Amino acid sequence: MNELEPQKQNDSCLDRGLLVSLRDGELSADEMERMRAHLAVCPDCSADERSMRAASEEVYGLLTLLEPSSGEIPQTTLALSALQSKLAEESSQEARQATVSSLTEHKKRLSGAGKPTWRRPWWIAIAAAVILALVLLPDAGVLANEFLALFRVQQFQPVSIDPQSFRNGIGEDLQNFGTIHIQSANLSSIQHPTQQQVEQYLNFKLLLPAQLPPGTGHTIQFTLIDRGNGTFTFNAAQARAYLAKTGQGNIAIPPQLDGATYTITLAPGVIINYGDTCQSKAQTASDSSSDIASLGCTGGTPFYIVEMPSPVIQATGKASLKDLLDFVLSLPKLSPTARLLLQNVNLDTGVVPLPIPPQVQAQQVTVQGASGVLMTDSSLSLGAVVWQTRGIIYVVAAATSNSTELLGSANSLR
Amino acid sequence: MKGKDGMPSDVSNEPLASVTGEEPFEVVFTRYYPLVYRLAYRCTGQSEEADDIAQEVFLRFYRTPPRAGGEGERRAWLCRVATNLGLNALRARQRRVFHEEKAGSVSAGEEEAQLDPEQQAIAREQAALVRAILAELPERQQTYIILRSAGLSYAEIAQVTGVAAASVGSLLARAEREFRRRYHERARATKAE
Numbered sequence: 139m140n141e142l143e144p145q146k147q148n149d150s151c152l153d154r155g156l157l158v159s160l161r162d163g164e165l166s167a168d169e170m171e172r173m174r175a176h177l178a179v180c181p182d183c184s185a186d187e188r189s190m191r192a193a194s195e196e197v198y199g200l201l202t203l204l205e206p207s208s209g210e211i212p213q214t215t216l217a218l219s220a221l222q223s224k225l226a227e228e229s230s231q232e233a234r235q236a237t238v239s240s241l242t243e244h245k246k247r248l249s250g251a252g253k254p255t256w257r258r259p260w261w262i263a264i265a266a267a268v269i270l271a272l273v274l275l276p277d278a279g280v281l282a283n284e285f286l287a288l289f290r291v292q293q294f295q296p297v298s299i300d301p302q303s304f305r306n307g308i309g310e311d312l313q314n315f316g317t318i319h320i321q322s323a324n325l326s327s328i329q330h331p332t333q334q335q336v337e338q339y340l341n342f343k344l345l346l347p348a349q350l351p352p353g354t355g356h357t358i359q360f361t362l363i364d365r366g367n368g369t370f371t372f373n374a375a376q377a378r379a380y381l382a383k384t385g386q387g388n389i390a391i392p393p394q395l396d397g398a399t400y401t402i403t404l405a406p407g408v409i410i411n412y413g414d415t416c417q418s419k420a421q422t423a424s425d426s427s428s429d430i431a432s433l434g435c436t437g438g439t440p441f442y443i444v445e446m447p448s449p450v451i452q453a454t455g456k457a458s459l460k461d462l463l464d465f466v467l468s469l470p471k472l473s474p475t476a477r478l479l480l481q482n483v484n485l486d487t488g489v490v491p492l493p494i495p496p497q498v499q500a501q502q503v504t505v506q507g508a509s510g511v512l513m514t515d516s517s518l519s520l521g522a523v524v525w526q527t528r529g530i531i532y533v534v535a536a537a538t539s540n541s542t543e544l545l546g547s548a549n550s551l552r
Numbered sequence: 553m554k555g556k557d558g559m560p561s562d563v564s565n566e567p568l569a570s571v572t573g574e575e576p577f578e579v580v581f582t583r584y585y586p587l588v589y590r591l592a593y594r595c596t597g598q599s600e601e602a603d604d605i606a607q608e609v610f611l612r613f614y615r616t617p618p619r620a621g622g623e624g625e626r627r628a629w630l631c632r633v634a635t636n637l638g639l640n641a642l643r644a645r646q647r648r649v650f651h652e653e654k655a656g657s658v659s660a661g662e663e664e665a666q667l668d669p670e671q672q673a674i675a676r677e678q679a680a681l682v683r684a685i686l687a688e689l690p691e692r693q694q695t696y697i698i699l700r701s702a703g704l705s706y707a708e709i710a711q712v713t714g715v716a717a718a719s720v721g722s723l724l725a726r727a728e729r730e731f732r733r734r735y736h737e738r739a740r741a742t743k744a745e
Contacts, residue, residue, distance in 0.1 A: 154729070155722025164706045164721060190725075197728050200735065201701040203679040204594040211593075212603050214585045218578060221607050225614065341575070365577065405576040447576070 152176060152183045157190045215399060219319075222367045222403075226321030294511045294524050296500035297482050297491040312466075314380035316372040336360045336408050342530060344408065344445060349550035351536045351543040355414035355438035363446060366404035372396060372462065384471055392465060398457035407446020407531075411435045441547070444533040448526065492524065505548045506532075514539040523548040581610055584627065588634040591702050595638030595686075596645070597679055605637045628711035631699065635712070639687075639694050646687040685734045693727035700724055 152160075152173060159165050160173050177184045312318055337344055339362065350356070374396035381389050414437025466472060467480055475493070482491035492511055494500040503512045503523065510525025521544045522535035534548040588609050593602035609630060618629040686694055692713070699709045709724075710717035 153722065154725040155719075158725040158728070159706070159721030162700075162706065162721070162724075193732055194728065197732050197735075198701060200678070200682045201594075201697065203675060203682055204597065204701070206590060206593040206599065206602070210599045211586060211589055212599075214582050217585050217589075217603065217606065218581050221581070221610055221614075224607065224611065403576070403578045405578075 150176070151180060152186070154186070154190060157183075157187050158194075160187075161191060161194060215401060219367075219369050219399070219401060222321055222369075223319070226319075226367070294492045294509075294526070295482050295489045296494045296502065296511050296513070297479055298494050298496070298500075312370055315377040315466075316370055318368065318370050320368040321366065331360050331362060333358075333360060336362065340406060340408060340445075340447075342445075342447065344410070345443075345532070345551035346410070347443065347534075347547045347550045348552055349546050350412060351439050351441055351538050351540070351547055353439040354412050354441040354536070355435070357413055357416045357435065359411045359413070359416035359435050361409045361411065363407040363409060363444070365406050368402045368404075369399060370401075371399045372457070381469075386469060386471055389469060392457065392461055394456035395461060395465060398462070400459060400462065405447040407444060410443040410445070412438070412441040414438045440537040442533075442535045443551070444531075444535070446531055448529050448531055503545060505545065506551060510548070512541055512544065514541055514544075577614055580613070580626065584630050585610070587627075587702070588630050591631060591634040591698065592638040592641075594698055594702060595635070595642040595683070597683055601641060602638070605634065605641060608637060609633045624708070624711060628708060631702075631704065631708070632712045635695050635698050639691065639698065642683055642687050642694075646684060681738065682735075685731060685738060688734055689727065689730055692723070693730055696720070696724050696727045697731060 156165075156169075156173060160170060165173065177187055331339070333344060333346075346358075372395045374391050374393075377391055377395075378387075381387050381391075413435025416435040463480060463483065467477065472480075479491045479493060483489065492500070492513075494513065497517060498513050498515050500511055500513045503510050505523055505525045506527055508525045508527045510523055512521070512523050514521040516539040519537055519539050520535070521539045521541065522533055523544050524531070524533050525548075526532070532548070532551070534544060534551070536544060536547070538544065585606060589602055589606040592605035592609075593599065596602050596605065612633060613630060618625060686697065689697070695713055696709060699712060704712070706720040706724075707717050709715075709720050715723065
């Protein structure tokens with residue numbers, strides 16, 4: 139029978155839909171058995187089936203022509219970076235800046251207008267160092283052409299640094315070897331999120347303190363922190379020019395580094411703010427009124443908790459993160475602060491250095507059974523505890539430098 | 553990648569049930585970008601356009617993610633949007649070519665040459681012909697063929713298109729037959745010229 143003609147079937151014969159389903163293995167074992175039994179005894183259906191298979195071969199042979207060649211498929215990581223750039227263009231502020239500046243702004247409010255501006259010294263440093271240090275962390279197996287590594291921060295290590303030196307350190311050094319983009323993107327707006335909504339959005343259970351520092355209000359407000367994304371792409375020509383210019387022209391650049399891209403992606407997190415009263419006007423930490431002071435909680439000792447998943451790191455190209463770290467450390471003119479921080483990246487245990495400026499006292503403490511870092515600044519009456527557990531980074535911060543109070547609250551998270 | 557019966561497949565064999573719940577956007581992107589891109593490319597045949605469509609698909613996913621559902625729903629959503637956007641682009645292009653040909657401004661072949669200098673290759677011409685035929689089919693049939701040629705199972709096609717899984721075989725059979733009929737018609741017409 140001509141396959142192109144309309145089907146002629148009697149009651150017992152198989153229609154084309156069934157034959158196609160049989161071809162595609164989409165029937166149950168029983169149905170297949172019944173059909174095969176029928177095909178074995180029905181010459182018409184058997185001929186139909188052969189005709190259908192020949193026709194299918196022709197049709198899907200033609201459709202194969204529509205497939206892209208492997209060379210035409212863009213690298214997923216580059217496509218992701220492109221999309222994140224688009225999103226970042228639409229975003230008015232960087233989430234991480236918002237997170238960092240928010241604490242600064244709040245402190246400014248607490249300090250009064252007449253006092254000198256507190257220039258977000260160590261919070262900026264911590265956030266930047268975590269991002270930059272993580273970009274340089276290695277991971278086994280990244281030598282594949284395209285690789286996605288899920289890296290979880292295991293522990294933080296305080297490292298004393300000179301803030302000025304830090305600001306002119308790692309970041310600028312890396313920029314001499316390629317391009318760095320740190321971007322953020324707005325979350326879909328969630329008005330006045332409840333704990334349940336936040337947990338649903340973030341997909342992890344929030345821990346809340348059973349114990350608050352004395353004087354802290356009991357009203358809670360949740361503010362989502364946007365996604366963030368940092369990309370560093372190594373450019374050998376740029377690196378060579380910089381090395382020549384700085385008298386380091388004899389340093390060899392591993393060929394696999396050229397074009398290698400390192401991406402750190404920060405999943406959304408949440409800031410939990412406590413006060414006597416909280417207004418319900420905040421949406422996300424990257425709204426135009428981005429500082430925590432404007433989020434609406436007033437009265438009582440300011441108290442914040444930040445909870446966010448460990449970043450995801452991607453390395454593409456032939457170069458691993460370790461290749462990049464080794465190369466940077468091989469530079470004789472690397473700034474002492476950058477060298478100190480990078481040397482404190484522990485390749486085996488996932489330790490991330492936290493740069494600590496002189497005015498901040500830092501010590502390692504045990505929080506929630508994990509190793510954390512307690513930082514206090516007595517001149518500003520500020521303190522914070524940072525730790526990681528089960529893939530989530532926690533920061534508990536308050537307008538107090540009383541370490542017992544801070545640790546008590548941090549350990550009471552449930 | 554080849555699927556059942558040697559058919560092309562962009563779909564991994566990873567069981568859907570192994571991934572549940574909300575995942576970071578980046579993870580979803582990394583997992584599905586190749587599939588979404590390939591679906592778009594099948595429709596447009598233009599690398600840049602396919603990438604633009606894939607980006608648009610994920611942009612929509614990011615801005616308005618599908619309501620909470622399983623991994624299957626998520627994949628179905630991405631496939632549906634990718635196929636819709638891809639086929640829209642294909643149909644728009646075919647319409648443009650039709651009007652330009654009618655106006656005598658440019659032939660389909662010339663347009664291809666403008667788009668891609670290597671289109672002289674026979675395979676390229678054949679692909680353009682296949683796309684042209686695809687664009688002529690009823691919209692639903694275009695979707696069934698694109699999804700099946702990308703290796704989606706009947707259950708997945710049903711999920712993407714909203715039909716019953718039991719009907720997919722018949723619908724696909726009709727679409728394939730129509731596609732083949734039109735292809736042979738074209739071939740006969742070309743021969744006659």
